[in-house]
Amino acid sequence: MTDTRYESAKAYYAKLGVDTDAAIAKLKEVPVSLHCWQGDDVLGFDHEGPLTGGIQTTGDYPGRATNPEQLMADLELAISLMPGKKKLNLHANYAIFGKDGFVDRDQLEPKHFAKWVEFAKKHNMGIDFNPTFFSHDKVKDGLTLSSPDEETRKFWIEHGKACIRISEYFAKETGIPCVMNIWTGDGYKDIPADRFGPRMRYKDSIEQIIAEPHDPKLVKPCVESKVFGIGVESYTAGSGEFALTFAATHDNVLPLMDNGHYHPTEVVSDKIPALLCFFPEIALHITRPVRWDSDHVVLFDDETKEMAKEIVRCNGLNRVYMALDYFDASINRISAWTVGFRSWQKALLNALCTPHEALKKLQDENRLTELMVMQEEMKVSPFGDVWNKYCEECGVIADATWYDAVAQYEKDVLLKR
Numbered sequence: 001m002t003d004t005r006y007e008s009a010k011a012y013y014a015k016l017g018v019d020t021d022a023a024i025a026k027l028k029e030v031p032v033s034l035h036c037w038q039g040d041d042v043l044g045f046d047h048e049g050p051l052t053g054g055i056q057t058t059g060d061y062p063g064r065a066t067n068p069e070q071l072m073a074d075l076e077l078a079i080s081l082m083p084g085k086k087k088l089n090l091h092a093n094y095a096i097f098g099k100d101g102f103v104d105r106d107q108l109e110p111k112h113f114a115k116w117v118e119f120a121k122k123h124n125m126g127i128d129f130n131p132t133f134f135s136h137d138k139v140k141d142g143l144t145l146s147s148p149d150e151e152t153r154k155f156w157i158e159h160g161k162a163c164i165r166i167s168e169y170f171a172k173e174t175g176i177p178c179v180m181n182i183w184t185g186d187g188y189k190d191i192p193a194d195r196f197g198p199r200m201r202y203k204d205s206i207e208q209i210i211a212e213p214h215d216p217k218l219v220k221p222c223v224e225s226k227v228f229g230i231g232v233e234s235y236t237a238g239s240g241e242f243a244l245t246f247a248a249t250h251d252n253v254l255p256l257m258d259n260g261h262y263h264p265t266e267v268v269s270d271k272i273p274a275l276l277c278f279f280p281e282i283a284l285h286i287t288r289p290v291r292w293d294s295d296h297v298v299l300f301d302d303e304t305k306e307m308a309k310e311i312v313r314c315n316g317l318n319r320v321y322m323a324l325d326y327f328d329a330s331i332n333r334i335s336a337w338t339v340g341f342r343s344w345q346k347a348l349l350n351a352l353c354t355p356h357e358a359l360k361k362l363q364d365e366n367r368l369t370e371l372m373v374m375q376e377e378m379k380v381s382p383f384g385d386v387w388n389k390y391c392e393e394c395g396v397i398a399d400a401t402w403y404d405a406v407a408q409y410e411k412d413v414l415l416k417r
């Protein structure tokens with residue numbers, strides 16, 4: 001059944017100049033970073049207490065993972081339902097303290113992540129990493145790397161440096177470069193009296209962090225910008241201009257765009273080709289903002305498709321590090337992971353099955369009426385048959401019945417937590 005349908009879809013695409021076999025083969029090689037933090041509402045294992053720092057999860061669906069074993073078990077089920085190549089995205093607050101006991105974030109060492117390395121190796125994944133500048137009592141007055149309090153700032157700089165060392169350890173262990181992303185929620189709720197000072201301190205702090213010795217082929221530091229956060233509506237130190245200019249003026253630092261971090265009518269799909277004109281490599285956080293940076297589960301929607309198309313048609317699949325970043329606590333978390341990852345896989349496959357050359361030609365010849373007709377035609381292409389074939393080749397269930405395994409696990413495991 002899949003085969004006949006796939007053969008007919010393949011013929012449809014071939015007429016447009018698209019080789020669906022090649023699209024499928026290509027996508028199997030493209031890593032997408034899966035964030036560990038959807039599984040436990042971004043809480044991690046290094047502190048008691050709520051998620052703070054301008055980000056929020058909402059909902060109290062049962063079954064949240066509360067320890068490393070649970071989180072790994074949940075991840076394992078999610079991964080088994082996702083086609084394609086995965087990387088694991090960890091946050092520093094997911095450190096696993098063994099018998100030597102707890103250390104604070106400025107003292108973290110590779111050994112605190114050894115279990116994660118084991119997990120990643122078992123699943124053939126590289127690892128990406130994030131220092132955690134939130135949910136901690138040393139966030140002073142909402143500030144970390146931009147704090148006017150030198151002791152506070154120093155603590156967080158040391159945390160960043162420790163994370164560079166851990167990132168290099170991940171890269172060496174897995175043989176795959178580690179993308180290390182710096183995001184802080186530093187900012188002010190109301191009109192600040194000094195916008196320059198915090199940014200100069202933020203700049204100096206990140207410079208000190210990246211001065212920690214590392215091989216730029218193994219560790220890829222990124223700076224993630226944000227327009228505002230909950231409780232820091234008026235000013236964020238790491239604004240768009242700040243992060244972009246920082247990356248542009250420092251060797252081997254990548255800008256990271258999170259598509260929830262801009263004004264609602266701005267689109268990251270348009271920013272991707274702009275940045276690729278200048279940066280050898282860039283990084284993305286893929287999320288779904290609903291009215292604000294709400295971090296809803298990624299769906300196969302128009303802007304998601306458009307971002308994937310830009311990456312593909314800029315020939316940027318090996319220049320853009322793609323990571324998912326969302327957290328929904330109101331639905332089954334394993335399903336949230338799976339739906340989001342599968343949606344981004346669909347978007348990439350859809351992009352790889354788009355006749356970009358033919359469409360560009362229409363644009364360059366100013367045949368914009370026909371361009372519109374073709375773009376609309378592509379929306380009803382037999383893409384689903386290519387998707388089914390891709391899932392089949394990856395050994396995962398193509399249709400929505402993958403959810404049966406999640407429902408069963410919810411009953412057997414999650415509801416008993």
Ligand code: RNT
Pocket residue numbers: 037042055130183224226258285293325
């Ligand atoms: C917050 C940023 C940041 C976080 C993660 C948990 O708005 O998007 O990337 O979501 O670090």
Ligand code: ZN
Pocket residue numbers: 224258285325
């Ligand atoms: Zn993000």
